[in-house]
Amino acid sequence: MPQIFHRSANTLSRATIFGAVFVAAALGWMAMEIQRSPYVTYAGVRKPQPVPFSHQHHVSGLGIDCRYCHTSVENSSFAGIPPTKTCMNCHSQIWTNAQLLEPVRASYRSGESLQWTRVNQLPDFVYFNHSIHVNKGVGCNTCHGPVDQMPLMYQQESLQMEWCLSCHRAPENNLRPRDQVFNMRYQQPTSSHPVAVDGQSYTDQFDLGAALVKKYNVRSVNDITSCNTCHR
């Protein structure tokens, strides 16, 4: 009886069976990577805005505090988007004829708000509160990244649940003294740059974090990783 398959079929079948394992593993790995990539999360993606507002210019260039515009960040869930009037405090005096700022002036004249494109967007099934984070010593740039270096705003982190949990499971890794929350140049303590709290000097983030957890009454990891802390 003649052979049905060419002898190369032996090699081919071995290679495909062996290869299938790697193909399956690679597909699984790819799915995991895509799910965490900016393609899905939009991390690092600059979104178009009605006016190309530069946080870099206003924060590091001019030294304006975060709270000058985001007024409700310390006592509300929402940090607040400034009304056009806040812009006009300065821009009625400087750059009054700049073409770039025409939408701002138009908004001021008509009383209609500027329609900014939201950058850091959490899903509606997540309850998030800015004030609690700020008051427990989570710095702005811990989550929002180096905003003072962003000519156009982008989202720094993935905002995925595993990212939230990475801090909620170990808050001591990220806490800083309350008076440093809005400091965009804050550095975690090292032996050469100690951080002082209540007269005591800390050279290690873990010690500082543990002290702050106690000082600010941060609730237990069990409490802050419970489902209904965020999904109410």
Add this chain to the structure above:
Amino acid sequence: MDEQYKITVNAQETPVIEPGYTFGTVTEKISAIVLTRPASNGWFVGFGLAFMLTMMMLYAIGYLFVKGIGIWGVTIPIGWGFAIVNFVWWIGIGHAGTLISAILLLLRQSWRNSINRFAEAMTLFAVACAGIFPAIHVGRPWLAYWLFPYPSTMGVWPQFRSPLIWDVFAVSTYATISALFWFIGLIPDLATLRDRAAHPATRMIYGMLSMGWRGSARHWHRYETAYLLLAGLATPLVLSVHTVVSFDFAVGIVPGWHTTIFPPYFVAGAIYSGFAMVLMLAIPIRKIYGLEDFITERHLQNSAKVMLATGLIVAYGYGIEAFMGWYSGDRYDAFTLWNRLHGPYAVPYWSLLACNIFIPQVLWIRKLRTSPVALFFISGVILVGMWLERFIIVVVSLSRDFLTSSWGMYYPTRWDWMTYIGTIGMFLAAMFLFVRLLPMISIFEMRTLLPEAEVKE
């Protein structure tokens, strides 16, 4: 192998294979069903009907995806309705295939050789039917993959302390081992089909499936080792899979669920219903394809005896449940028993007792054990009874638990029935395809039962 043959002769019973066959005629008879026998009108009608039922199931599931779980009868307090009943029922049916192929192999019960192939196919198709239900029962089936532990972006894992995740592992392991076991057992026969096929395309397909089997001594050696290893792996599964399924209930504190008798009694029930399904398939198949010489009275009788034994274990389980209702002194357990006997679901419960305990006792009569027609109907009754048993466990316990304020009733809707009956259609459609496309009896294992295979020294 010759020793097995002698046992058959000495038993002075109906042999497992009628005399007069040779290697050639056995091979010819089984392979001809696939290769040369034209598909009859009856096959087309049967397959067509089963296929239509499959389509009905897909329609019901499609509508479920559009509308949501609300089209089913499940509601609080009965959140586990038909889906879980059917899941447990189908998984249980699969168990007979594994018992026949693995445990009976290890126990060297040579009579299994003519029924193990299609019993294993039955296992696979039953597990496939069972697998549908948990996936569509989760409410948002497009997220059913959350059942599996994988490094998700949510940073959380399934609850490993929950029996539901044990279930995922038990059932997926079971499906994998059953598929491997079935396929490896098929390889020598697929090679036989490859060698006997006339059409080049048929030869190609069976050639690919047989993975280069040439029947050399080395091939046989490896085959025997692999098959025995898989039998060893599959054997604990016969006991473990339905044990884990029973934990879904036994770990819960609902009266009627929270008992330690559940694992053994679920396993016995699984084998009970599985053998009933084996008989319901074997009896028509042997008649239609003229295989009475291979699937003999002996097989029917042995299966009936297994049913009788496992049925008695199940009856013991019911008895212990009733006894504990009184002996535990727990008023909720006692009420559960009373509620089963006299409550709103008394009719299904009494039917269950009739189907699973009273009617099958006729199997003590030898004449009925060897009568295909009687066995066919008794098997049907047992399958209904085992389905009712799962219905009683799931629905009745949930309908009346601790608080009277949260009592309720369960009314399955037409979508529940369409999905359930549809899976029976899918199961049958797969069986119809199986008997036409693959050797439904293991050719080479049958050959070892022949006098020709006896080694003369």
